[in-house]
Amino acid sequence: MNDKLDRQTLQKHLAQLPLTHPERRAAVVPLMQSLQAERGHLDDRGVEEVAQVTGLSTTEVEELATFYSLIYRHPAGRHVLRVCDSLCCSLQGADRLLQAAEQYSGVSLGKISPDGAFSILPSICLGLCDQAPAALLDGEAVGPLNEAALQVLLRRLQEVD
Amino acid sequence: MEAVLTRHIEANAPLDLEAYRSVGGYRSLDAAFARKPEEIIEIVEAANLRGRGGAGFSCGLKWRLRDADAPRPRYLVCNIDESEPGTFKDRYLLYGGPHQIIEAVIVSAYALQAEKAVIFVRGEYGKGGHGLHRAIKEAEMAGLVGSNICGSGFDLQMEVHISGGRYICGEETAMLNAIEGLRPNPRHKMPRPSVKGLWQHPTTTNNVETLVNVPHILLNGADWFRALGINSGCGPKLFCVSGMVHQPGLFELPCGTPARELIFEHAGGLAEGRTLLGFIPGGASTAFLLPEHLDVPMDFDPVAKAGSRLGTASIIVLDDTTCPVQVTLNLMRFFARESCGFCTPCRDGIPYLAQILATIASGEGRAEDLVLLEELSGIIALQSFCAFAPGAMIPLISSLQCFHDHYESHIDTGCCPFDAVNKSGA
Ligand SMILES: Cc1cc2nc3c(=O)[nH]c(=O)nc-3n(C[C@H](O)[C@H](O)[C@H](O)COP(=O)(O)O)c2cc1C
Ligand code: SF4
Ligand code: FES
Numbered sequence: 001m002n003d004k005l006d007r008q009t010l011q012k013h014l015a016q017l018p019l020t021h022p023e024r025r026a027a028v029v030p031l032m033q034s035l036q037a038e039r040g041h042l043d044d045r046g047v048e049e050v051a052q053v054t055g056l057s058t059t060e061v062e063e064l065a066t067f068y069s070l071i072y073r074h075p076a077g078r079h080v081l082r083v084c085d086s087l088c089c090s091l092q093g094a095d096r097l098l099q100a101a102e103q104y105s106g107v108s109l110g111k112i113s114p115d116g117a118f119s120i121l122p123s124i125c126l127g128l129c130d131q132a133p134a135a136l137l138d139g140e141a142v143g144p145l146n147e148a149a150l151q152v153l154l155r156r157l158q159e160v161d
Numbered sequence: 162m163e164a165v166l167t168r169h170i171e172a173n174a175p176l177d178l179e180a181y182r183s184v185g186g187y188r189s190l191d192a193a194f195a196r197k198p199e200e201i202i203e204i205v206e207a208a209n210l211r212g213r214g215g216a217g218f219s220c221g222l223k224w225r226l227r228d229a230d231a232p233r234p235r236y237l238v239c240n241i242d243e244s245e246p247g248t249f250k251d252r253y254l255l256y257g258g259p260h261q262i263i264e265a266v267i268v269s270a271y272a273l274q275a276e277k278a279v280i281f282v283r284g285e286y287g288k289g290g291h292g293l294h295r296a297i298k299e300a301e302m303a304g305l306v307g308s309n310i311c312g313s314g315f316d317l318q319m320e321v322h323i324s325g326g327r328y329i330c331g332e333e334t335a336m337l338n339a340i341e342g343l344r345p346n347p348r349h350k351m352p353r354p355s356v357k358g359l360w361q362h363p364t365t366t367n368n369v370e371t372l373v374n375v376p377h378i379l380l381n382g383a384d385w386f387r388a389l390g391i392n393s394g395c396g397p398k399l400f401c402v403s404g405m406v407h408q409p410g411l412f413e414l415p416c417g418t419p420a421r422e423l424i425f426e427h428a429g430g431l432a433e434g435r436t437l438l439g440f441i442p443g444g445a446s447t448a449f450l451l452p453e454h455l456d457v458p459m460d461f462d463p464v465a466k467a468g469s470r471l472g473t474a475s476i477i478v479l480d481d482t483t484c485p486v487q488v489t490l491n492l493m494r495f496f497a498r499e500s501c502g503f504c505t506p507c508r509d510g511i512p513y514l515a516q517i518l519a520t521i522a523s524g525e526g527r528a529e530d531l532v533l534l535e536e537l538s539g540i541i542a543l544q545s546f547c548a549f550a551p552g553a554m555i556p557l558i559s560s561l562q563c564f565h566d567h568y569e570s571h572i573d574t575g576c577c578p579f580d581a582v583n584k585s586g587a
Contacts, residue, residue, distance in 0.1 A: 020277045020279070020318045020320050021340075021341075021360070022360055023341070023342070023360070025341065025342035025343075026340065026341055026342045027342070028342040029322070029323075029324070029325045029339065029342065030322075030323070032325065033284075033323065033325070054342060056342070063344060064325070064342075064344060067325070067327065067344060067345065067501075068284075068324075068325025068326050068327060069284075069325070069326035069327050070284040070285070070324075070325050070326035071325050071326075082285075085491075086246040086445075086491065086495055087246045087247065087404070087445065087477060087488065087491050087492060087495070088246060088247055088403040088404055088409075088477055090487075090491050091404050091405060091477075091479070091483060091488075123285075124244060124246070124328060124495060124498065124499060125244060125245070125246040125247070125248070125445075125495075126285050127243050127244070127248065127249040127251070127252045127283070127285065127286065128249060128252075129246070129247050129248070129249050129401065129403035129404075129409065129475075129477075130249055130401065130403055130409040130410050130411065131409075132403060132409065136285060139285075139287055139288050140288070
């Protein structure tokens with residue numbers, strides 16, 4: 001798994017380095033994000049690549065990748081629904097909503113639907129407490145949600161793909 | 162009060178550079194560059210602008226304490242990591258008005274004579290962060306960011322860092338580690354970031370809401386700013402109200418507006434027939450307040466005097482159908498999940514507290530559990546490495562005091578009284 005990066009890919013990654021920073025390792029988060037955007041998750045090859053570009057060891061990259069909640073080291077669905085389970089949403093029924101999401105889709109939280117279309121993840125407060133219970137679908141705010149709206153949303157995800 | 166900070170906020174279509182300039186945007190640059198940096202710091206200090214990120218530290222004083230001849234390069238970090246449950250004010254600023262943020266960062270960096278600015282945006286606000294990035298490029302093209310801004314001789318590089326996600330990244334020193342590509346644990350208290358911060362260079366961190374006040378203070382003066390507040394508060398304040406209210410939302414009002422007005426007028430009050438159990442005034446790591454505190458002005462000192470903190474000025478309302486034990490359990494699960502894991506009392510202690518609370522909430526708790534919770538929370542608050550764990554203990558300790566009877570009735574009856582009520586009602 002020690003395949004060296006080709007020159008072009010390396011250049012592309014380096015071009016993303018935040019210019020104001022004196023050290024290459026400052027690029028680690030933006031790099032992980034961009035590889036994940038390309039591939040759906042940060043795969044083993046991605047970890048190697050990030051290590052090569054930033055000068056960090058693969059262990060250090062791994063440590064960061066597993067620390068950050070928005071970096072996925074395992075494949076996720078093509079669409080990711082993050083449902084908030086923090087206080088304001090919980091007061092408005094988020095716990096029931098999460099249960100309903102699992103029951104309706106038949107997919108456990110954190111797993112991928114069999115067709116690979118989506119994953120549902122619980123999340124800390126999304127800063128959408130004025131739209132509680134709230135969720136983020138591929139980074140877009142949805143809320144206030146109820147079970148019916150959630151079902152429509154999940155069905156659409158399966159159909160669109 | 163006329164809107165100041167939200168006046169040009171357009172949630173779905175933020176003003177571009179030209180539109181923002183046509184409503185007076187970027188005018189504060191002239192006002193800033195016409196003054197000496199230390200004069201600006203004096204004005205901000207005279208305005209009594211206190212930090213909006215949670216701690217309420219005087220912004221002017223913080224700037225003055227970063228030595229005027231600190232070695233270069235110096236950094237300004239603008240904090241938009243907003244992850245405190247109940248808090249969504251910075252989201253409005255980010256998505257609704259990126260140029261207002263850029264203007265604020267420019268004049269603040271000028272006051273600090275900082276040549277590099279990093280705006281740290283939580284990953285869940287990534288789309289807003291990308292919008293901000295594009296706005297910075299627009300401002301660069303117009304000569305508002307970069308070298309010799311508007312012929313002033315002042316140079317400033319500005320960039321956005323979009324976080325990989327985790328609540329702890331909002332803590333000032335964890336944020337510096339995150340930007341540097343290190344594991345985002347908080348750093349030792351000493352040396353202070355103002356001496357050795359980002360890349361070991363002098364660094365000042367402010368919440369974005371704090372900074373967006375600065376252009377207005379420069380244009381209108383310190384007295385104008387102070388006079389905008391009421392009941393001892395200074396300036397405009399962004400208040401979030403959520404939880405068990407009719408119309409949760411963001412309200413820009415005079416700092417010092419009483420909680421009663423926020424909850425019952427602006428947020429539309431409670432549902433028919435419900436009564437107020439209590440509220441959290443400043444986000445998840447502040448102590449509960451009770452109905453008797455409704456007239457407390459929502460300003461730093463009065464809320465502190467009432468036994469809590471203004472924090473992020475985010476009120477979470479609880480009514481008589483909410484179980485305070487469940488509420489506290491939810492908060493402890495949040496903190497257990499978000500502990501950065503660096504020190505043991507926090508990493509291992511908070512999940513244990515959550516487990517004890519879960520036992521009580523389900524009706525299986527014993528009287529000794531309450532004693533244990535009190536003991537452990539005190540130890541964890543004292544023995545942990547950063548402010549996260551003491552912050553996490555505040556709502557627990559306060560909940561045990563404010564809602565003691567509820568804890569006892571869970572233990573005595575062996576069930577959650579609210580479960581019974583909610584089930585029979587359903
Ligand atoms: C655990 C923890 C999380 C924090 N999260 C944030 C945050 O998301 N946004 C923020 O502005 N400040 C946050 N703070 C406070 C910052 O450390 C820092 O004090 C603040 O950004 C300073 O800005 P101000 O003086 O303008 O308020 C957090 C502090 C702690 C201890
Ligand atoms: S108190 Fe918690 S968040 Fe702070 S350093 Fe320790 S483990 Fe990390
Ligand atoms: S608590 Fe759910 S978005 Fe804030």
